[in-house]
Amino acid sequence: MNTIANVLRNRSNLKLNLTQITRLSSNVSEEKIVIPKAIPRGPTDILRALESTVSRDPTATHYKYHDDPFLIPMSNMGKRTFAMAQEAGRKAAYWVREQHPDLFQHQEADPPIKPFFPKMVYSEDEVTEDTLKHVIDEVLIPDAKKIYKLMIEKGMEISKETQQALLDLLCFYNNEDTLSEEFIEERWFRNSAKEKVRKTWADGSLAEEIFISIENPDAAAYSAIIQGMAKHYQVNRAWQLFEEAQGKGLEVNTSTYNSIIRVTSFMKESYDLRWSFVNDILSLMNKAKTKPNLGTLNACLEIVSTMGQSKTAKSYALKLLKEFKSLGIEPSLASWYHVLMTYCKERGPVSTILNDILPHIENKEHTIRDIKDTFFFVTAMDICRNHLHDKDLAQRVNKLLHFGNNYNLIGDSYKESIYYRHYFIVLCETEPLDEFMENIYNKLVPHIYVPEPGVIAEVLKNIDMNSAVEYLPKIWSDMLIFDHTGRENLLNMVMNIMINHKPDESSELNDKFSKIAWGIWSKIENQNENRIQKLAFTGEMLGNIMIMVLRNNDFEKAFEVMQKLDKGMHSVVGVPKLDALSMFMDHCIKEKLPTTAIQCIQYLTDSGFPEAEDFAIRLNKSLTLDETHLGRLGKIVGEQFLQKKM
Amino acid sequence: MSLVNLKQILTKCSLQQTQRSLLHTTAICNRVQSGRYRITAKKDFPLTYEMANPPHQIAHRKSWNSWNTSNLQGGLRSSETAVEDMFIRKFMLGTWHGLFVSEIIVKRQHNMIRVAGIIRQSISPRKVYFLIGYSEELLSYWLQCPTKIELQTVADRKDVIFKYI
Numbered sequence: 001m002n003t004i005a006n007v008l009r010n011r012s013n014l015k016l017n018l019t020q021i022t023r024l025s026s027n028v029s030e031e032k033i034v035i036p037k038a039i040p041r042g043p044t045d046i047l048r049a050l051e052s053t054v055s056r057d058p059t060a061t062h063y064k065y066h067d068d069p070f071l072i073p074m075s076n077m078g079k080r081t082f083a084m085a086q087e088a089g090r091k092a093a094y095w096v097r098e099q100h101p102d103l104f105q106h107q108e109a110d111p112p113i114k115p116f117f118p119k120m121v122y123s124e125d126e127v128t129e130d131t132l133k134h135v136i137d138e139v140l141i142p143d144a145k146k147i148y149k150l151m152i153e154k155g156m157e158i159s160k161e162t163q164q165a166l167l168d169l170l171c172f173y174n175n176e177d178t179l180s181e182e183f184i185e186e187r188w189f190r191n192s193a194k195e196k197v198r199k200t201w202a203d204g205s206l207a208e209e210i211f212i213s214i215e216n217p218d219a220a221a222y223s224a225i226i227q228g229m230a231k232h233y234q235v236n237r238a239w240q241l242f243e244e245a246q247g248k249g250l251e252v253n254t255s256t257y258n259s260i261i262r263v264t265s266f267m268k269e270s271y272d273l274r275w276s277f278v279n280d281i282l283s284l285m286n287k288a289k290t291k292p293n294l295g296t297l298n299a300c301l302e303i304v305s306t307m308g309q310s311k312t313a314k315s316y317a318l319k320l321l322k323e324f325k326s327l328g329i330e331p332s333l334a335s336w337y338h339v340l341m342t343y344c345k346e347r348g349p350v351s352t353i354l355n356d357i358l359p360h361i362e363n364k365e366h367t368i369r370d371i372k373d374t375f376f377f378v379t380a381m382d383i384c385r386n387h388l389h390d391k392d393l394a395q396r397v398n399k400l401l402h403f404g405n406n407y408n409l410i411g412d413s414y415k416e417s418i419y420y421r422h423y424f425i426v427l428c429e430t431e432p433l434d435e436f437m438e439n440i441y442n443k444l445v446p447h448i449y450v451p452e453p454g455v456i457a458e459v460l461k462n463i464d465m466n467s468a469v470e471y472l473p474k475i476w477s478d479m480l481i482f483d484h485t486g487r488e489n490l491l492n493m494v495m496n497i498m499i500n501h502k503p504d505e506s507s508e509l510n511d512k513f514s515k516i517a518w519g520i521w522s523k524i525e526n527q528n529e530n531r532i533q534k535l536a537f538t539g540e541m542l543g544n545i546m547i548m549v550l551r552n553n554d555f556e557k558a559f560e561v562m563q564k565l566d567k568g569m570h571s572v573v574g575v576p577k578l579d580a581l582s583m584f585m586d587h588c589i590k591e592k593l594p595t596t597a598i599q600c601i602q603y604l605t606d607s608g609f610p611e612a613e614d615f616a617i618r619l620n621k622s623l624t625l626d627e628t629h630l631g632r633l634g635k636i637v638g639e640q641f642l643q644k645k646m
Numbered sequence: 647m648s649l650v651n652l653k654q655i656l657t658k659c660s661l662q663q664t665q666r667s668l669l670h671t672t673a674i675c676n677r678v679q680s681g682r683y684r685i686t687a688k689k690d691f692p693l694t695y696e697m698a699n700p701p702h703q704i705a706h707r708k709s710w711n712s713w714n715t716s717n718l719q720g721g722l723r724s725s726e727t728a729v730e731d732m733f734i735r736k737f738m739l740g741t742w743h744g745l746f747v748s749e750i751i752v753k754r755q756h757n758m759i760r761v762a763g764i765i766r767q768s769i770s771p772r773k774v775y776f777l778i779g780y781s782e783e784l785l786s787y788w789l790q791c792p793t794k795i796e797l798q799t800v801a802d803r804k805d806v807i808f809k810y811i
Binding site for chain 2: 066068069070071073078081082083085086087088089090092093094096097104106107108109113116
């Protein structure tokens, strides 16, 4: 044992000696080992880091859709329907749970999961101030109202803070129940473009009652009620209460001043008055020594953007930006949105301010700091398309959108589709068609963006201009999937492209074009009798269809078309082009069908074509006609031609 | 002691004997018939791959329908898990009426439950999505675990038939 201890000691001494020797003999100066401070990691940080490496896969649909070919949405309607249907199912389950709370009283999860707790039912005996506080925290507005009323009935004391909290809640939500945060799809698809700016404040609601019931309302109460009224456009009373508060010398908070500024346009008409009003409010703020914040900047900019196109408006905007910068308030995307609205008016001079804005915000991650931040990207892309027609700028904006988590700022589905619509069209107009199709069209369509009929029309125009007919079959199949084939103008454009750009004889495009033409034919033939907006055949359309199928040497179909022309003289408007009938005639001669040829000539004469005679002569020359045929021809065209031949 | 007591004791003994003698044994019967399907005369009874392989092929050609760790050493809630699985199966079959063409597979990972199966394409995708949302949400509330439903659709019932018997 002794020896072992000795050996161990020696060994450890040896090691120590060795390290000392190496340290002395090494040339490298002693490197201090600095242990860095531990970065506090949350429970899901590793997952977030992994997620940041995965970007959107354009070949698959959004992950909210079920991954099965039958269940993949292929059109805008489909995407919306499927997502909303799934959410409707969730709501149904939610409703079942609410209807039968006695069945869902178990609580088995360990550790406990809050959303799975059984629902609370508030009865008369059990309400206390704590339940009210709890309900206010959970944003359950109908429950809050009910509990408050119960407490008032029972004459229970409610502390000032709770009362203030309840007042805040009711003013913010205008006494209405809000959509639970769980129902994300409904929020995503809610059509926020149709928000009408009209008074929605519920007069005489519980919020006002609470406000009146407070004997000496303090600054916080005034702030809450003024902000609520201003938010829901009850402007007159908001202003009244504001003046009252000023008269009493109460210091309302910054957000109240901001909300008053925001409704300036309802109170003052002319631009000068508006600007002076804003200045008044700001000076009031100054007197009360309330610090302005980002909301103040955005509210002022919003008012400036409504001031029409004048040089003064633009100068005000710049002044505001500069002043707030000196206060240390960084403009958010909403501020830039208002600046763009001020500068880039539709009927105004072209302004390249977007070029100056982008360097400030590029290559940075933005978070939502103001509710109007989501308007920025749509507006920027709109300006790139309509105002500036600049594709580089569009690409830069797109890159910013895809930087980090900025995609969260796209807003909702409506804004997303408008954004991509503008992006598509600006690139369609400026980029060469091949690159456009390869990089943009094939990547984004159909999973990220489904183009609207107007956008498809632009693409078709582009194809027409570039004679790039090889893309036409793909566009046609996309039109079929997205259900754009009901549009007459699109069908006409497709037909014109096919007619004007005749492919070579041997190319397989002939086959595809004939299929497309036949697709149009069957679509119109077979459409539902009861449709309101029925598509009708025109003579020219039928002629074009005939040309297409004849180019592919498909005589039967052409014959069908001819029959339709002949028999449907009443329903078909107009006549086909002469080329169509000429081609048909040639094919008849090739196929040696004199009866059909004579039928064609009959149609020519009936429609009033003067070339009927030439056709008859041609027919006579190429085919040997027997007595009956000659007789009929004679009846149609007249006896002169026989003499001509002779 | 008395004659009556003696009689009672005697009858009790004879009762026990008769009770014992009510036990009947037969010869040992080695027939196994669980999970096996009888051949029909017309040979038109359809079997899926799962039905066609009898239980001794589990872990050879077949795998289990319920996957969880409750039956391992230290595994918790084995009986509750089994009962919950039965509930899930009955619930799914009832909600998706006539749509399932395969067995319903239940896999548990951490506290997530994944329910998988093959359904027919007989209802429109919109209705399928509604049922998916409803089933996921209701099962989550009932079982107090996040539930995910993973389905695969098949055009025709005949696509999952392995053989006719």
